[in-house]
Amino acid sequence: MQQGQKVILTVVGKDCVGIMAKVCTYLADHRININDISQTIVSGYFNMMMIADMSESTLDFENVEADLEKIGEQIGVRIKLQREEIFDMMHRI
Secondary structure, three states: OOOOEEEEEEEEEEEEOOOHHHHHHHHHHOEEEEEEEEEEEEEEEEEEEEEEEEOOOOOHHHHHHHHHHHEEEEEEEEEEEEEEEHHHHHOOO
C-alpha cells in the first residue's frame, strides 16, 4: 500500500437503523476497502472506528471526507475521516 492511503474513520451518535449500511455502501461504491473495524453501542449511542484503504478509491480524500460528513448529517451522526499519519501524530504520547 502506498504511503498516505490508509485512513481512520470514526462514527459517533445516537444509534439508529442503517448507520453501518450507509457508511459501508458508500465506501464500497467508491472502492474504499475496510481493513479493520470496531463497533460498540453503549446506552443507545453508536461508536465505530474503522481503518480503511483508499489506494484504489475513485475519489480523493477531500471528496470522501465531505461526502461522509454529509451522510452523517443525513442520518444524525458525526462522521470524521483522518489520514492515518495525521491520526498517529495526534495520538502520540
